[in-house]
Amino acid sequence: MNQPAPIQKQAIESVADIAGVNPLRDALVDAGLLIPTGVQGLFGRSGEFEHVVEALDALITRLGADQQAEVLRFPPAMSRPDFERSEYLKGFPQLAGTVHSFCGGEHEQQRVLQCLERGEDWTEYQKPTYVVFAPAACYPVYPVMARRGALPEEGRIVDAFSYCFRHEPSLDPTRMQLFRMREYIRFGTPEQIQAFRSEWIERGTRMIEMLELPNSIDLANDPFFGRGGKIVARSQREQNLKFELLIPIESDDRLTACLSFNYHMDHFGLLWGIKASDESVAHTGCVGFGLERLTLGLFRHHGFDIAKWPKTVCDVLWGHA
Ligand code: AMP
Numbered sequence: 001m002n003q004p005a006p007i008q009k010q011a012i013e014s015v016a017d018i019a020g021v022n023p024l025r026d027a028l029v030d031a032g033l034l035i036p037t038g039v040q041g042l043f044g045r046s047g048e049f050e051h052v053v054e055a056l057d058a059l060i061t062r063l064g065a066d067q068q069a070e071v072l073r074f075p076p077a078m079s080r081p082d083f084e085r086s087e088y089l090k091g092f093p094q095l096a097g098t099v100h101s102f103c104g105g106e107h108e109q110q111r112v113l114q115c116l117e118r119g120e121d122w123t124e125y126q127k128p129t130y131v132v133f134a135p136a137a138c139y140p141v142y143p144v145m146a147r148r149g150a151l152p153e154e155g156r157i158v159d160a161f162s163y164c165f166r167h168e169p170s171l172d173p174t175r176m177q178l179f180r181m182r183e184y185i186r187f188g189t190p191e192q193i194q195a196f197r198s199e200w201i202e203r204g205t206r207m208i209e210m211l212e213l214p215n216s217i218d219l220a221n222d223p224f225f226g227r228g229g230k231i232v233a234r235s236q237r238e239q240n241l242k243f244e245l246l247i248p249i250e251s252d253d254r255l256t257a258c259l260s261f262n263y264h265m266d267h268f269g270l271l272w273g274i275k276a277s278d279e280s281v282a283h284t285g286c287v288g289f290g291l292e293r294l295t296l297g298l299f300r301h302h303g304f305d306i307a308k309w310p311k312t313v314c315d316v317l318w319g320h321a
């Protein structure tokens, strides 16, 4: 008889991977700040954790108050056609998350229930929907801007915020599969994007200094897939397209990227047909704030009890309430 494989073998992350030790993750879970789900990088958050996330979000709004940014909010997903056009699968197929749903009839449902009962693979009747997880908060924004026609002379700045999905299961609590990203996205000329990025490297550093967290800025690259991806990553570095603000969180000698400052040149402008005011291809850039990573950085450096954080830090976060 043709025996289907047990369900554990069908899953991408084996059950064995879920067990494992990470001192910071275990301490955060023991303190109740993160609630484990049994899947790596998928956590619930406590009220205290959310209190900090919300304060950081509000701080970023205050820091960007002069930007006249247009606020756009999307659910943590985008349309499959937009996702396909974004070429994310060219650069990062390993990180993408697509939403699948049951598409059978009653007969197929019986099969699914039988498979579940026997511990067999039940996913045969799950088919891709038109919904794909957003890999970054800025991704759903580009097609919207493209549909608006040519940019005004001063360009545009958009304020975006979303849960984002990346399939990178890890024991490291700073590497989640679902996390929140706040972004300012700049559309305009190369000069406007460069100026925006320099300004935000400065503002981002000031923000982290005010939060009294150790930090450094470094050149970076995205994790492009495969052998071809190594070449793309090298070229990204050679052209100084990505910088990150790093904080030691998970260990003293391994730095974690908490903010990123990206210049895409005309990549998204060409892909989406976004036009500058003179009808040339628009350039784009974005600054991204990882809200979970920043929150974890604060807990790691100032302790798990917010009541004992330095008053100066609390004033920055909650002094405006
Ligand atoms: P990136 O688009 O990779 O530059 O990501 C922007 C920001 O999102 C990073 O600087 C991090 O703060 C945050 N981030 C990226 N990946 C993860 C992850 N797996 N878990 C938590 N935060 C992340």
Ligand code: ZN
Binding pocket: 136, 137, 138, 139, 183, 262, 286, 287, 288
């Ligand atoms: Zn972005």
